[in-house]
Amino acid sequence: MAALTSRLKSLVSRKAKPSKAAKKTKRGKGDDNDAFEALLADADEDASADVLAARLGVPKRTGRGAGTAKAGPKARGKGDKPRRRLNLFAVAVALTVLVVAGTVAWLAATGEETAAARRKAATLPDIAVTLPEGGARPVEAPPAATGAADGAAAKAAAAHEPDPMDMAVKLAPSRNDDLLEKTRAGYLPRMPAKGPAPWQAYSRPFPQDDKRPRIALVMADLGWSPSALEKVLARMPAAVTLAFAASAPNLQKAVDQARGDGHEVLLQVPMEPQDFPRNDPGPGTLLTSLPDEKNVDRLETAMASATGYVGLTNLTGTKFLASHDSLQTVLRQVQRRGLIYVDSWPTPASQATRIATELGLPRAVSDVQVDRAPSDAGVAAQLAELERLAKLNGVAVGYAQPYPVTLEAIARWAVGLRDRGIVLAPVTAVVNRQADR
Numbered sequence: 001m002a003a004l005t006s007r008l009k010s011l012v013s014r015k016a017k018p019s020k021a022a023k024k025t026k027r028g029k030g031d032d033n034d035a036f037e038a039l040l041a042d043a044d045e046d047a048s049a050d051v052l053a054a055r056l057g058v059p060k061r062t063g064r065g066a067g068t069a070k071a072g073p074k075a076r077g078k079g080d081k082p083r084r085r086l087n088l089f090a091v092a093v094a095l096t097v098l099v100v101a102g103t104v105a106w107l108a109a110t111g112e113e114t115a116a117a118r119r120k121a122a123t124l125p126d127i128a129v130t131l132p133e134g135g136a137r138p139v140e141a142p143p144a145a146t147g148a149a150d151g152a153a154a155k156a157a158a159a160h161e162p163d164p165m166d167m168a169v170k171l172a173p174s175r176n177d178d179l180l181e182k183t184r185a186g187y188l189p190r191m192p193a194k195g196p197a198p199w200q201a202y203s204r205p206f207p208q209d210d211k212r213p214r215i216a217l218v219m220a221d222l223g224w225s226p227s228a229l230e231k232v233l234a235r236m237p238a239a240v241t242l243a244f245a246a247s248a249p250n251l252q253k254a255v256d257q258a259r260g261d262g263h264e265v266l267l268q269v270p271m272e273p274q275d276f277p278r279n280d281p282g283p284g285t286l287l288t289s290l291p292d293e294k295n296v297d298r299l300e301t302a303m304a305s306a307t308g309y310v311g312l313t314n315l316t317g318t319k320f321l322a323s324h325d326s327l328q329t330v331l332r333q334v335q336r337r338g339l340i341y342v343d344s345w346p347t348p349a350s351q352a353t354r355i356a357t358e359l360g361l362p363r364a365v366s367d368v369q370v371d372r373a374p375s376d377a378g379v380a381a382q383l384a385e386l387e388r389l390a391k392l393n394g395v396a397v398g399y400a401q402p403y404p405v406t407l408e409a410i411a412r413w414a415v416g417l418r419d420r421g422i423v424l425a426p427v428t429a430v431v432n433r434q435a436d437r
Contacts, residue, residue, distance in 0.1 A: 174308025223248025
């Protein structure tokens with residue numbers, strides 16, 4: 001009996017289970033989506049719909065039924081973001097490692113070449129420095145050691161270097177057509193479209209970084225006597241500025257001679273003194289009684305008498321320099337022509353520096369008349385005063401005349417200037433360095 005019961009159960013079980021052929025026939029006749037839906041319905045809650053779809057080879061479910069699965073599209077998307085970030089981080093790390101490894105390999109390959117280039121650069125020969133006169137200065141080896149002896153040697157070498165006042169300087173030619181304008185009065189200085197003004201082009205070079213107090217000396221009233229000019233050129237340092245009367249004969253020859261010796265040149269224009277006409281400076285004198293146009297004509301006639309000067313200065317002028325309107329007209333023309341003005345300051349009433357400052361005209365003014373008392377003691381006292389003013393203010397300007405006693409006193413005085421920490425400078429090196437007065 002028991003055997004019969006077991007046999008019946010086995011038969012029922014076989015009938016309930018379809019054969020493999022029946023399964024194949026049913027899938028072939030039916031729709032794949034229907035089979036997928038049936039299998040999903042019978043699947044265990046923990047089964048994955050994606051795994052079943054992959055096993056059956058049918059598309060994934062879409063539509064309303066898809067939301068019933070626990071692992072729906074949204075759940076899968078949130079789970080994939082950390083995975084994608086992790087993958088991107090891994091790629092970045094890999095790329096960084098590759099770049100570093102490549103750089104290390106390149107440095108290792110070119111290290112010897114770079115070291116060789118550095119060694120070659122360190123052994124390049126020194127380049128000789130060319131001096132203004134065209135000679136080559138030999139390159140000096142650095143000292144092996146420094147000490148008190150070396151310091152003394154350096155000071156001794158510096159003491160033998162040429163001082164600006166002693167240097168032989170070849171100035172530019174006295175005539176530069178680019179700096180001249182042809183007028184009815186003759187050739188007059190003019191400002192160029194570009195480049196230095198006439199006063200700069202004709203000036204004597206001076207190292208502007210020289211920190212020593214500067215003294216400018218103007219030797220005036222020249223041009224009348226060739227022998228007096230010869231004595232001045234023989235006795236005066238080249239840094240002394242020479243002033244020539246505009247009406248002197250053979251003026252251009254004298255100017256060229258002075259500039260050939262390295263001296264800057266000023267042109268002296270006669271101006272009205274207080275006691276005119278009893279004291280008459282000569283033809284072409286600028287007068288307060290004349291209209292501005294006439295004074296400008298006289299000024300242009302004086303300026304056309306020579307070329308190569310850096311600026312103008314007055315010959316007398318105690319009355320004219322105190323007349324604001326007349327003087328302003330004249331100084332405006334000086335500024336227009338690219339020159340400087342140096343006031344010999346024959347009167348405390350002179351307004352030259354104040355007007356020049358208003359016009360933007362480069363100017364200087366005399367502090368001391370060196371030979372006010374033309375004797376050895378008198379000239380020495382005035383030169384000492386120049387030194388005092390230079391140390392006090394940084395610059396000082398002195399006027400002198402070519403008296404024999406003056407020339408000898410200045411020649412002796414100039415020799416010891418360097419030891420006293422003072423430098424003799426051309427007048428263009430002190431423009432605009434003095435206060436108005």
